[in-house]
Amino acid sequence: MGAVEAGCRYYFGYPITPQSDIPEYLSRELPGLNGEFIQAESEIGAINMLLGASATGARAMTSSSSPGISLKQEGISYMAGAELPGVIINISRSGPGLGGIDASQSDYFQCVKGGGHGGYHIPVLAPNSVQEMYDLTMHAFDLADLYRTPVMLLGDSVIGQMKEALVPNPRPVRELPAKGWEVRGKSGAEQRVVKSLFLGDGELEAHNWHLHAKYQVMKEKECISEEYETADARLIVAGFGSVSRIAHTAVTMARAEGMKVGLFRPVTLFPFPEKALAQAAGRAGKVLVVELNTGQMVEDVRLSVGAAAQVSFYGRPPGAGSLPSPEELLEVIRKNYEGTAR
Amino acid sequence: MQQVFKRPQSLKDVQTHFCPGCHHGTIHRLVADAMDLYGVQDRTIGVASVGCSVFLYGYFDIDVVEAPHGRAPAVATGVKRAKPESFVFTYQGDGDLAAIGTAEIIHAANRGEDITVVFVNNTTYGMTGGQMAPTTLVGQKTSTSPYGRDKSKDGSPIRMAELLAQLGGVAYSARVAVDSPKHVLEAKKVIREAFGYQVEGKGFSFVEVLSACPTNWGMNPLKANARVGEEMIPYFPLGVFKKEEA
Ligand SMILES: Cc1ncc(C[n+]2csc(CCOP(=O)(O)OP(=O)(O)O)c2C)c(N)n1
Ligand code: SF4
Ligand SMILES: [Mg+2]
Secondary structure, X not given: OHHHHOOOOEEEEOOOOOOOHHHHHHHHHHHHHOOEEEEOOOHXXXXXXXXXXXXXXXXXXXXXXHHHHHHHHHHHXXXXXXXXXXXXXXEEOEOOOOOEOOOOOOOHHHHHOOOOOOOOOOOEEOOOOHHHXXXXXXXXXXXXXXXXXXXXXXXXXXHHOOOOOOOOOOOOOOOOXXXXXXXOOOOOOOOOEEOOOOOOOOHHHHHHHHHHHHHHHHHHHOOOEEEEOOOOOOEXXXXXXXXXXXXXXXXXXXXXXXXXXXXXXXXXXEOOOHHHHHHHHHHHOEEEEEEOOOXXXXXXXXXXXXXXXXXXXXXXXXXXXXXXXXXXXXXXXXXXXXXXXX | XXXXXXXXXXXXXXXXXXXXXXXXXXXXXXXXXXXXXXXXXXXXXXXXXXXXXXXXHHHEOOEEXXXXXXXXXXXXXXXXXXXXXXXXEEEEEHHXXXXXXXXXXXXXXXXXXXXXXXXXXXXXXXXXXOEOOOOOOEOOOEOOEOOOEOHHHHOOOOOHHHHHHOOOOEEEEEEEEOOOHHHHHHHHHHHHHHHHHHHOOOOEEEEEEEOOOHHHHOOOHHXXXXXXXXXXXXXXXXXXEEEOOO
C-alpha cells in the first residue's frame, strides 16, 4: 500500500514465504492503476526486470525473502554500480540454506554489509510495525530517487504478517532531483547509457570515490533511530525490527521494577545511527544488544560506542519457537543491570 | 555523384575494438540498418550483454542499458513494460544467452515480450578467451575442451532458434549467417523482418546470427569465415523457423 501511494506502478517478484502477501496484493492492484505486475521466472529475473524498469526512470520494486535475496545480490550490485533507484522488500527468514520461515535477524550482515560484490552500500530500513512498514516504504522510494540507489526494507515474518491498525498517511512531499539520466530513446538529443562498466584510466576509481562520498552524505543526513526512556537510563537495550517490540515490553517491565533501563532502536541499519547511539550509550555507560541471531548488529554497536560504554549481547539463533519472551529478556536485563548503579 | 553505400545513421562514426575478421561488426551494421529502415533510432533502448558486444553503446548512437551476464531479456522486459512506446532489443552472445541466461531468454520469449533479440552464435566464449560454449560443435577444440567437445560428457550444441520457435509467446524466430554476400543480404532481410514484428507490436522476435571468431578459433579471418559455411551451417541450418502472421 505504501508503494502504491508512493507512485510505484511496477512490481516484479518470485513467490517465497513469508512475503507472498505483497505480490498477491500488488497483482490485484497494479493492473487497475495502469501498472505492470510480473511473476518472474526467478529472483534473478525479477531483480533484472526492476533494473530495466528503473533505468527508464519509473518507480518500481521487488520483494522476496532471504534465499531469494541471495539470488538478487548480483542485480543489486549492478544497480548500485549503475546508480539505479529501486525498492527491495526483504521479509527475511532463517537460514542458512533453506532454513525455516521463522522470524530471524540472521541476514543483518547480508543486507547491511553489501551482500553482492564490489563493496557498495545501500540504505537499509528496519520497520517494527505495520505503520512503519507503510511509512518507510514511501520513504524508501524517496531515498532511492534522492541518492540514485537501491533501498532495502528489512523485516521478518513477525513484521511481515502482523495485523495492526494503519493510518494511510499521504505520501510525504519531498523535493527530489530531476532525473535526466534515465534512458528514454534519445529523441534527437544526447545518447544516454546506464552502465556499471568503467574501463577508462582512473574511471572506476573515480566512480567508487563518488559512491563513497554519497555514502558519507547518507551517514550525515539519513540516520533514523528511536529512543524510549533513555534520558536517565543506566542500561540501554539496543535492538531493531521485531525484537525491539519484545525488548520494549521488557524495558517497561524493568522500569516497573525500578530499574533505569532504556531502549535504543536503529530504524536505519545503513546508515547506522552511530552518533545518536554513542550519545545515549555514553550517558548510560552500558549497552545490551538483543538480536534474533548469535550476534551481528552488535559489531556496529561496538564500533559506534567505542570505549564510551560496555557492550554485552544476548541472542539466539533462529528456529521454530525461538523468539525470546519479554520475561526472558527481563531476566537478561536484570543480570546486566547489576553493578550499573552509581 | 550519388553515394550508394554509407554508414547507417544509427551507427557511430568510430572504429570498433573487434578483432580482424570478427562478424560482430557486420552484424552491428545490419542491426543499425534495420533501425534506420523503421526510423526507430530516437525511441530505441538497446540492452547490452556481457561478452565481446558489451560496448554496444560505443557503436550504436542510441540509449543503452547494460545488463548483467545473461540477464538482458529480463532487463529488456523491465524497460519495455515501463516504457511500452520504446523500441527495445537485446544483443547477446551464445555464452550469455544459451548458458547463464537460459532461464531469462526462455521466459521472456514465452511471455511474448514485445522485444527483439539478436543472438550472436560464434560457438565459443569470445571475450573470456575461447572456452567451450553451449553451442560449441561436437569435436570442436576450445580452451576448456582441449580434446574436443565430447557429446557424452558435454552434451550436444543447443539450437536456440529452433528451441524458441516451440514457445507460444514467440512470433518470429530465424537463423542467418553473414559469411557471404548472399547470406548478408538474407540476414539483412531477416533482421529487418524481425524488427518489423516489434514495430508492428506483433510480439517477441528472435534472430540467431552465425558468427566467426577467428581469434579464438585459432584461424585467420578467411579460414574462420569459411568454417561458418563448412561446419556451422550443416549443424545450425539457416532459415525462418517461425513466422506468426498476427
Ligand atoms: C556472472 C558472470 N560470470 C562470468 C562472467 C565472465 N564472462 C564475461 S563474457 C563471458 C562469455 C561471453 O561469451 P559470449 O556470450 O558467447 O559472447 P562473445 O564474447 O562470444 O561474443 C563470460 C563467461 C561474467 N562477466 N559474469
Ligand atoms: S574475440 Fe572473437 S568474438 Fe570477440 S571480438 Fe575477437 S573475433 Fe570477435
Ligand atoms: Mg560467443
